[in-house]
Amino acid sequence: MTNSGTTGRMSHCADRYQLFxxxxxxxxxxxxxxxNFDREDSVVPWKLRCFAASFSTGEIRGQTLLDIGSGPTLYQVISACDYxxxxxxxxxxxxxxxxxxxxxxxxxxxxDWSPFIKYVCSLEGKSDQWQAKEQRMRETIKDVCxxxxxxxxxxxxxxxxLVDAISTTFCLESVCPDKQSLExxxxxxxxxxRPGGFLLMIGALGESYYLAGEVKLAVVPIDEDYVKEAVSKSGYRICVFKTYTMPPELKIGVDDVSGVFYLQAQKI
Incomplete structure (x- = not known):
């Protein structure tokens, strides 16, 4: 049963997000x-490489992939549209x-997501096929619900x-008021x-807030050990876990994130 304090914090969080x-x-x-796609150590290319590496194995495929808490972004499903x-x-x-x-x-x-699509195509050795992938994305994304x-x-x-895979990026720690709610x-x-299906997750490490326009949004600060424990307790076997440390020059005052994690896990 959700206690009244947690309910109040959830309501406050939902209200704040209307200003997002x-x-x-x-x-x-x-x-x-x-x-910055000219810098391999920039955070967005790192995230795209994580997804590309997971899908390149050919193991993650099926009928339906559900992206949870997509926000206004599409980069997280560029590699998925072929599978x-x-x-x-x-x-x-x-x-x-x-x-x-x-x-x-x-x-x-x-x-304009074309630089992101071009980068993923370059990772696949198909730089000249980015427009075909862009079209495939538009055809494969059947709904935004x-x-x-x-x-x-x-x-x-x-x-x-039951879907074959779920992806989620910067969602759980951003919208949940505490770790209990996150779990x-x-x-x-x-x-x-579905059992045997895959979870692909990217999230913030050590972050307590971020900015999205005029609103400052609270984040649950989490670390690598906590993420691994929470995901394992939820019935997954973690297959891949990677971390990225945010370099000083990318700490641009829009959040206090210290790093980013990527995980690929299979539902038991």
Missing amino acids: NPRAYLQNNYTSPRA FTTIIMSDYLEANRQELGKWLRAEPGAF HCDIMKPDPVHPRVLE RALSNITSLL
């Missing part, structure tokens, strides 16, 4: 210097769902068969994944 500015978030985290028939994006905020929709409909003013990871069925009222949210999203 997708464009400010994209500017802070998905433009240079954090998305799944259907990708479903999801987010709590309508503003983020609208931002994704703009790109999917190729509307003027949509955020509402989700609430605090609910036992996060994508209700949408009805889904419950992880259990909620795990209920959507």
Whole structure:
């Protein structure tokens, strides 16, 4: 049973997120210097390499991949579009769902993900095929739906068969008010994944806040040991765990993150 204090913090978190500015978030985290494709040690290329390495094994594939808490970003499913028939994006905020929709409909003013797609194609040795991959992404992403990871069925009222893989980036630690809520949210999203399916997760290490426009949003500070323990307790076998330390020149005043983790885990 959720206690009243936790419920109040969740409500406050939801209210604060209504002030979330997708464009400010994209500017802070998905433009240079954090998305500098000429620097191998920039954080965004590192994240893209993590996903590309997981999918290059050919082990993670199937009918449906569900991306939980997509925010206004699409980079996390670039590699996935070659291995799944259907990708479903999801987010709590309508503003983020609208931002994704703009790109999917190729509307003027949509955020430009082409440098990210080109980088992934270069990793695959297919630099000249980036436009084909971009089109494949638009065809494979079949839906952008509402989700609430605090609910036992996060994508209700949408009805889904158990999915083959779940990806989630910077979601759980950002929207949960405490570790107890984070573990419950992880259990909620795990209920959507078939046994033997894969969880791909990226998250912030040692972060207590970040900025998205005029709003300052609280984050649950977590470390590597905690992440491993929480994921294992939720019924997974961790296959890959990588960490990235944020260099001083990428600490640009939009958060206090110390590093980033990437994990690939299989549901037991």
